[in-house]
Amino acid sequence: MPEKIVVDARNMACPGPITKLTKAYRKAKPGDIIEVLATDPGFKPDVQAWVQRTGNELLELKEEGGVIKAVIKVTAKK
Amino acid sequence: MAEKKQILVLGGGAGGLITGNLLAAHGYQVTIVEKSDYHLFQPGMLWIAFQGHSPERYIKPVAELVKPGVELVKGVVSEINLADRLVRLSDGREYSYEYLVVALGAAYDYDAVSGNKELLERFGDFYSGAEHAQRLWQSFSSLREGTLVVAAADPSYKCPPAPHKAAFLAAETLRKKGLLGKVKVVLALPFVHEYASKNLAEIIAPKLKEAGIEVRTMFTVESIDVENKKLYSLEGEELSFDVAALIPVHRGPLVKVAPEDAVDDDGYFKVDKHTLRIEGYDDAYAVGDCNNTPTSKTGVTAHLGGEVVAERIMGYDAVFTGRTNCPLVTDGEALFVISDYEHPPVDVRFSKFKRLLEDMFIAMYWPSLRDPEKWSPLFRAYFEATSPEKLAQLGW
Ligand SMILES: Cc1cc2nc3c(=O)[nH]c(=O)nc-3n(C[C@H](O)[C@H](O)[C@H](O)COP(=O)(O)OP(=O)(O)OC[C@H]3O[C@@H](n4cnc5c(N)ncnc54)[C@H](O)[C@@H]3O)c2cc1C
Numbered sequence: 478m479p480e481k482i483v484v485d486a487r488n489m490a491c492p493g494p495i496t497k498l499t500k501a502y503r504k505a506k507p508g509d510i511i512e513v514l515a516t517d518p519g520f521k522p523d524v525q526a527w528v529q530r531t532g533n534e535l536l537e538l539k540e541e542g543g544v545i546k547a548v549i550k551v552t553a554k555k
Numbered sequence: 556m557a558e559k560k561q562i563l564v565l566g567g568g569a570g571g572l573i574t575g576n577l578l579a580a581h582g583y584q585v586t587i588v589e590k591s592d593y594h595l596f597q598p599g600m601l602w603i604a605f606q607g608h609s610p611e612r613y614i615k616p617v618a619e620l621v622k623p624g625v626e627l628v629k630g631v632v633s634e635i636n637l638a639d640r641l642v643r644l645s646d647g648r649e650y651s652y653e654y655l656v657v658a659l660g661a662a663y664d665y666d667a668v669s670g671n672k673e674l675l676e677r678f679g680d681f682y683s684g685a686e687h688a689q690r691l692w693q694s695f696s697s698l699r700e701g702t703l704v705v706a707a708a709d710p711s712y713k714c715p716p717a718p719h720k721a722a723f724l725a726a727e728t729l730r731k732k733g734l735l736g737k738v739k740v741v742l743a744l745p746f747v748h749e750y751a752s753k754n755l756a757e758i759i760a761p762k763l764k765e766a767g768i769e770v771r772t773m774f775t776v777e778s779i780d781v782e783n784k785k786l787y788s789l790e791g792e793e794l795s796f797d798v799a800a801l802i803p804v805h806r807g808p809l810v811k812v813a814p815e816d817a818v819d820d821d822g823y824f825k826v827d828k829h830t831l832r833i834e835g836y837d838d839a840y841a842v843g844d845c846n847n848t849p850t851s852k853t854g855v856t857a858h859l860g861g862e863v864v865a866e867r868i869m870g871y872d873a874v875f876t877g878r879t880n881c882p883l884v885t886d887g888e889a890l891f892v893i894s895d896y897e898h899p900p901v902d903v904r905f906s907k908f909k910r911l912l913e914d915m916f917i918a919m920y921w922p923s924l925r926d927p928e929k930w931s932p933l934f935r936a937y938f939e940a941t942s943p944e945k946l947a948q949l950g951w
Contacts, residue, residue: 490894499710503777530791531773
């Protein structure tokens with residue numbers, strides 16, 4: 478069963494959010510959804526670069542009230 | 556019956572020795588439990604592995620590093636029961652305490668990445684002891700052509716600039732031997748940029764280029780094929796090597812802890828990030844790499860945390876700020892990565908002067924462990940003069 482994994486990296490300066498995403502990704506299974514919450518403004522371009530490099534699917538990327546939310550579907554893992 | 560100790564310090568590494576020796580200097584009765592006869596200055600592994608230094612320079616008997624009066628117990632801690640105030644060693648000895656200071660450092664999980672154990676056996680590494688570092692020097696220095704890859708199995712590891720230092724020191728050795736170009740140095744990093752934080756990546760990237768070091772970003776090693784000499788990344792790419800130096804996955808100390816929720820999922824002690832008290836206990840602290848504070852795992856943070864814990868036990872309201880001071884050395888220059896809980900790493904420059912300062916810090920390591928009460932005021936002056944607030948205005 479695919480799972481939803483929430484990674485709360487709010488109030489963590491870079492590279493906190495990507496580090497936490499990488500750790501979550503190591504444990505994730507194909508089809509899982511990883512939702513990352515971050516406040517570091519550098520996270521937005523970083524997560525875009527990460528998704529492009531890893532070939533996973535970015536379902537959502539939005540900023541609301543200073544919080545960046547990225548929703549990623551794990552599609553690149555076999 | 557467990558023998559009761561006034562101050563029981565577990566681990567005689569940087570954090571444990573600073574805390575224990577400071578308290579002893581103020582008349583407390585201190586017992587330090589350490590499994591090894593020798594203390595290793597861990598950054599020395601870089602110089603052993605990539606510049607062929609002799610390990611003797613970086614190793615001293617723990618007995619020479621404790622103050623007279625400190626009781627040194629040789630033994631392996633196997634169990635810590637915070638609720639019962641009881642510590643058990645693997646040989647069955649038991650101690651209770653008035654105050655407990657856990658300073659057991661981080662441990663490594665060589666099973667987390669398939670092939671890591673074989674890689675370690677074949678080539679050595681620069682994280683797990685002087686012998687492995689020496690083996691890595693043998694592997695690296697016998698390369699006449701091909702590729703040395705320096706990489707990490709996880710984005711959180713001790714001393715964030717350590718892989719960069721490894722690459723710079725390796726490149727310097729190759730340059731001196733006239734082999735740079737024939738032997739390529741590849742630095743594979745688990746980060747989006749050439750350093751964990753982007754502002755410093757912009758400062759460091761040109762130096763890496765100048766030194767002829769090739770960088771691969773977003774490469775977190777997931778598995779290794781030692782036979783065919785290939786690293787595979789979590790991000791889905793591969794890299795060929797002739798010799799690979801991999802930073803292993805880190806975790807908290809390998810001891811049984813009760814209650815279980817005193818440590819997090821990775822085995823690190825959960826502490827209040829300012830007082831370093833283990834959550835829920837007013838008589839137990841965790842210092843250095845073994846705690847879960849959201850700052851880098853470095854000797855400097857272990858040192859500063861040790862001072863805070865010693866002062867708190869003495870009754871002062873000392874606070875740990877999460878301050879880091881990680882040196883990144885290149886061929887002849889250095890910079891320090893300076894940050895704390897409130898400030899991400901500030902912009903800093905490379906300079907020859909900072910290399911001199913770093914060489915001095917290394918020389919001061921042994922005396923500052925044994926006599927922290929004499930050296931702390933000096934370090935304090937340095938840390939105040941280079942606080943992130945000040946540097947943000949002045950630059951450095
Ligand atoms: C290659 C490398 C380069 C580094 N460079 C730098 C640098 O330039 N600057 C910097 O500030 N930091 C640097 N560091 C990090 C620094 O060495 C550590 O952060 C520091 O040693 C942490 O101190 P500690 O007391 O928490 O742990 P440690 O120094 O690791 O001490 C832990 C002690 O506990 C003992 N122990 C463990 N388990 C048990 C047990 N069960 N029973 C009894 N004893 C036990 C160990 O033998 C050890 O002596 C570097 C580290 C590495 C690996």
